[in-house]
Amino acid sequence: MVRGVSAGYRDRAVVRNIDLDVEGPGIFMVIGPNGSGKSTLLRVIAGIVKPYSGEVIVNGVPIYRRSEVKRVVGYMPADIGLLPRLTLYDNLRVFAELLGYDKRYVDERLEVLRKYIQVDDILYMRCGAMSTGQRIRAGLIRTLIHDPQIVILDEPTRGLDVAFARDVRSLIQGLARDRLVIMTTHLVYEVLDMGRDIAVLRSGELVFRGSIDEFRRVLADKPVTLYVKTTTSVDEVLQSLDIEFVRRGYGDYIVRLPNIYTLSKLLRELSISTNIIEFREDLDELVKTLYGG
Structure with missing residues (x-):
């Protein structure tokens, strides 16, 4: 390819x-x-x-x-790539016309997309006024x-x-x-x-x-640095998995995991015990560890 x-x-x-x-x-x-x-x-x-x-x-x-x-x-x-002053529907019309499709085609495709993406609440909203989540939805629809x-x-x-x-x-x-x-x-x-x-x-x-x-x-024995933000304290869960704390606060943690298998266990435990607000790893650091800067 x-x-x-x-x-x-x-x-x-x-x-x-x-x-x-x-x-x-x-x-x-x-x-x-x-x-x-x-x-x-x-x-x-x-x-x-x-x-x-x-x-x-x-x-x-x-x-x-x-x-x-x-x-x-x-x-x-x-950056999603939508024209901010236009509504989502107008963005779809413009994009479809560039590919040679008409309004009828757009309407037919929207009927299909409605089956698995929430469309109607943002269809006639200006894209520049959308929240991050709404813009992602709009971008996927486009x-x-x-x-x-x-x-x-x-x-x-x-x-x-x-x-x-x-x-x-x-x-x-x-x-x-x-x-x-x-x-x-x-x-x-x-x-x-x-x-x-x-x-x-x-x-x-x-x-x-x-x-x-x-x-x-390749990743099996490589450490992973992780940021976790939750609505509650999860000290007990983290300590049970023998995790190194880099920073610890109430519901706000940076931890270092010994390998990706511990990451999988942690995900399972946290999904059961708490409401996770944010969860991300330092993938840049991991790739640099594997292949250099």
Whole structure:
């Protein structure tokens, strides 16, 4: 799918000589430290950024050779990519028209999307007035409005509360049953629980490509730093798992776990015992530990 791609902005290469074979259905994760080139690679695959060299092949056709190939790709950037002064419905009309679809098609697709995304409360809201959660929903609706075979999502759960992030992950897993989803994340447990395959970038280069099981084995004995914010104290749960405290306050913790297996146990225990407000790992630190800065 991705053949010898080098790309960037002006004269600065951000990703170099990337080769990836990615097939669906399933979820393909792209991870790496900040500045490693994840978002640039996603833009190249989506046909937004043209590479300096190499090409992206979709259904046997280079994505830049035929404009209709882009119809099979749906892309949601980290900033969601909606026109803030327009309502969601108007955004959908504009986007659909760019791909050659009319108002009737938009309305028909909305009927389908209503089955698994809450649409009506935000459909006629200006996108610039939406909350983070509403914007994520709006972005997903815009990304899926043309029923793409390949869905590309740049950190789709970023900034969401735990409950809504769980709903978004469930939606993405549902999409991946019959299409390819390519997504980035900074959350280790999203990588391990959702992904089928993974690519790890460091300084614009591909340093790992394999299955999630292979990546899990690489991580097996590596420590994980974790931030947890809850509505109640969870000292008892944390202490029962022999976890090192970096910072501890009432419902506000930074802890260091010896390995990813302890992370899985902690997730299970916390989901039973408390209401988690926020939960995130330092994935950048973990990748740097594995592959250098």
